[in-house]
Amino acid sequence: MQANAVPGKYPDDCGPIGVYVHIPFCLSRCDYCGFVSYPFEPALEAHYVEAVIQEFHGLRKSLLFMGHSFPADLDTVYFGGGTPSVFNPESIERIIDAIKRTFNFVHPMEITVEVNPGTYLKNEFLKLQEAGVNRISIGAQSLNNLELRSMNRRHSAADFIRTFINARKSGFQNISVDLLAGYPGQTLSSIMNSLEEIIKLGPEHVSVYMLEIKSGSRIENRIKRTQDEVVDDDLVADMYEAICEKLCSKGLEQYEISNFSRIGMQSRHNLKYWTDQVFLGLGLAAHGMTGRTRYSNVVELDRYLRSTLCKESVVESLIEMDPLTRFKDAMIMGLRLTKGVDLALMSYQYGLDASGIVKDSLGHLDGAGLFTIEDNTIKLTQKGRLLSNIIFSQFI
Ligand code: SF4
DSSP: OOOOSOOOOOSOTTSOEEEEEEEOEESSOOTTOOSOOEEOOHHHHHHHHHHHHHHHHHHHHHHTTTTOOSSOEEEEEEEEESOGGGSOHHHHHHHHHHHHTTSEEEEEEEEEEEEOTTTOOHHHHHHHHHTTOOEEEEEEEOSOHHHHHHTTOSOOHHHHHHHHHHHHHTTOOOEEEEEEESOTTOOHHHHHHHHHHHHHHOOSEEEEEEOOOOTTOHHHHHHHHOGGGSOOHHHHHHHHHHHHHHHHHTTOEEEETTEEESTTOSOHHHHHHHTTOOEEEESTTOEEEOSSEEEEEOOOHHHHHHHHHTTOOOEEEEEEOOHHHHHHHHHHHHTTBTTOEEHHHHHHHHTSOHHHHHHHHHGGGTTSSSEEEETTEEEEOHHHHHTHHHHHHTTO
16 A cells, blocks of 8 residues: 655544434343443433543543644534433433533534434423434334334334424424334335335435344344345345435435435534544443544443543543544545545545555456546445445455
């Protein structure tokens, strides 16, 4: 790989940052889940909120060393999980208030909370609004009750519809819905029926995730026992193509491998990941990127709670981001976007020969129909999006 010694002018390390807050608790375990999540116990809620706030104060001090003068600007906060909506809206508000006391909230702010169907009613949505939350992401996964049961989801299709309507009636104008594709037993018509029902509700944003069999998940064990359950690759490809076409025809434009939105309603927080911008991760197993370093937090709940109580760091791993490391990460994330990656801009920002590195890394895949390079911009094709891991692994 080629790299010259000129340090890059990174994308926007001095612009507004984002904060991700991980709430690692769930009411039960979904069969496909490979995330860090613990059974929810109400007694833990206040401790965990306190721990996140303590962690934030510790990080705030280290932020002083990363080139952000205080008070720094911030324009996105994202509560993900786990299931953030097992917490009371007041707990979410406490964390937002702690962040607000340190950062300038820059207009337009985007504050998202992931909500599982059936966990919040209208009253909770109203309280979230009062706390400043203005975007809701609902994990529907399917609107087929048989599929939901097979996934071990706790909710029904009707619970999802009620939750969506409650969020809308409470005034949320930016609602995203998650759908899971390629689940054992799912058919092309069942997933398209689920999608039709979601579209009828008029969400501003839809995320469609293709099932990944995570190591240690219950579905992995199930598939090992009954080989015939796996959805074959051709059917997954057909599902993906049909979903993209349907969403596009309904005005939800694809802007990322798994994400579709109405004009101007893209997830601004997630765009920070895909465009190599600075974000902080708070909470158990959270990740962050400060510009100079990429870090991830401990994954053991006891350790996280104990360390924050003792005002010790909860960072488990830290990677220094030299220009080449950061460039490769930026390629992997940037190629997820349908607009692709501008290689001339990348060369300027990272002080590297971006075209040369791409040629060295992907040259042997030329002609496989996975990507195009035109006007110095590299983009994945539809086939490339389906097989994106092949492309991304070339930059690791
Ligand atoms: S709600 Fe999400 S994090 Fe919780 S068990 Fe299900 S998939 Fe895992």
